[in-house]
Amino acid sequence: MEVAGLAVPPQQIVVRPGNTIKVRSTFHYEGPPMTGRFRTALYYSGGIDPHDEIAFGHLSFSIPDSPEPGVDVSTAPSDISVVVPAGYAGTQFGLYTKLVDVPGADIFSPFYDNVIVIEGIEPAFSNLVIASYVVM
Amino acid sequence: MDIVNIEITTPLPDETAVGRTYEIEGVATLTGEIGSPPFLYAEINRKEWYKPEQIEETTYERGFAIPIGGKFSIKWQPKKAGHYEVTVVATPAPLSLPVIGVPPIVGRSDTMSVTAVEELSKYTDLRIVSYGVV
Numbered sequence: 698m699e700v701a702g703l704a705v706p707p708q709q710i711v712v713r714p715g716n717t718i719k720v721r722s723t724f725h726y727e728g729p730p731m732t733g734r735f736r737t738a739l740y741y742s743g744g745i746d747p748h749d750e751i752a753f754g755h756l757s758f759s760i761p762d763s764p765e766p767g768v769d770v771s772t773a774p775s776d777i778s779v780v781v782p783a784g785y786a787g788t789q790f791g792l793y794t795k796l797v798d799v800p801g802a803d804i805f806s807p808f809y810d811n812v813i814v815i816e817g818i819e820p821a822f823s824n825l826v827i828a829s830y831v832v833m
Numbered sequence: 834m835d836i837v838n839i840e841i842t843t844p845l846p847d848e849t850a851v852g853r854t855y856e857i858e859g860v861a862t863l864t865g866e867i868g869s870p871p872f873l874y875a876e877i878n879r880k881e882w883y884k885p886e887q888i889e890e891t892t893y894e895r896g897f898a899i900p901i902g903g904k905f906s907i908k909w910q911p912k913k914a915g916h917y918e919v920t921v922v923a924t925p926a927p928l929s930l931p932v933i934g935v936p937p938i939v940g941r942s943d944t945m946s947v948t949a950v951e952e953l954s955k956y957t958d959l960r961i962v963s964y965g966v967v
Contacts, residue, residue, distance in 0.1 A: 703965040712966050720964040728954035729852045737961070762853060767955070771962075778967075794961055799954070806959045813964075 706792075706809045713816050714783040719776045720754070722794040722806065727767030732759045733799035737777040739790045742810055751790065754779045755797075787817040837871045837923035837940025838862050845909070845919055845945045850952035854910045857896075859942065861903045861923055871923035871939060873898055875907045880916045893930055896921065911949035919945045 704710045712718060720737045738753035754777040758770055777794075789811040796804040843858035861873055873896035878889050896907035907921065923940035 703963050705963050706961055710964065710966060716966045718964055719967050721962050722960065723962055724959035725957045726955065727957075729850065729952050731954060764853070792961055792964060794959060796956065796959060799956075801954070804956045804959055806961055809961060 704812070706807075707812055709789075709812055709814055711814045711816050712781045713818065714781050714786065716781045718779045718781065718792075718813065720779060720792060720794070721772050721776045723769060723771040724796065724804070724806075725767055726760055726763055726770050727765060728763060730759075730761050730763075731800060732757065734758070734797050735772050735777060735794055736797050737772075737779060737792065737794045739779050739781070739792060739813060740808075741785075741788065742791055742808075748791070748793065748808060751785060752779050752782050781813075781815060785815045787815065789814050835923075835940040836864055838864055839873070839921050839923060839940050839942035841921065841942050841945070845947045847947065849911050849947055849949045851911050851914050851949050852952065854908055857907045857909065857919070857921060857945075859905055859921060861898060861905055861921075861940065863903075871898075871925065872896075872927050873905050873907065874922050874924065874928060875909055876920045876922045877909065878918045878920075879913065880918055893928055893936075895927075895930075911947075914949050914951050917947045917949060919947055 722735055722737060734755045734757050736753060736755045738750040740748040740750045742748060756772050756777050760768065760770060790813040791808055791810040792812055793808045794806040839859060839861045841857060841859040845855050845857055849855055857875060861871060875894040877892045880889065894907050894909050896905045898905035921942040922938050924936055925939055928936050
């Protein structure tokens with residue numbers, strides 16, 4: 698599926714509720730064989746929790762033996778899909794990725810604040826007509 | 834006296850990582866010029882200071898030799914961290930693995946002293962490179 702208007706951090710993109718955002722993440726790895734998951738989340742940074750997640754997606758990966766100089770691992774080509782939920786129109790959200798189910802603690806990418814803008818949807822009225830009338 | 838001379842051309846490194854595969858390469862030649870090609874094994878002793886030699890953990894990895902020229906290679910993957918002594922040995926017949934008792938040895942290489950350590954995973958530069966609406 699083609700990605701329209703591909704952006705790179707810290708560019709903002711405007712989305713609508715129900716849209717699917719495709720996010721590509723990478724990291725460099727050196728070490729023994731391992732498996733894990735990329736987990737990418739859309740977060741709001743205005744509340745008590747600075748990274749309050751409202752939606753996320755994930756993708757598994759598997760790395761064979763990776764001696765020096767290591768290997769670059771990416772979510773390409775399928776990438777991670779995050780569906781924009783309803784109810785947040787007019788709000789800006791951040792994106793980040795972490796590696797989960799890996800040996801040791803989770804590994805975090807930088808937090809990219811306010812890169813996703815959820816467009817407000819104006820109520821649309823149309824086809825207002827008098828359908829009938831009668832003498833009483 | 835050894836009937837088979839075993840020369841190691843690619844020894845194991847002094848330090849290895851648990852879970853990685855290493856290869857020993859060498860040449861095994863018969864001293865009497867004639868005879869059937871020997872069977873080659875890496876005899877791996879896991880050394881633990883508190884255990885007497887008789888009850889050390891010993892395993893064998895089968896090698897593969899080219900009949901002409903006597904070149905061989907043996908793959909080994911340390912499963913546990915620790916100190917090992919690895920010697921390539923020649924036997925007149927295949928060993929039934931696991932080996933029970935003392936196998937007949939007709940040749941022995943120099944012993945390689947190897948340490949196996951747990952390797953740590955290194956992750957760097959995790960980042961988001963692009964995003965867009967489909």
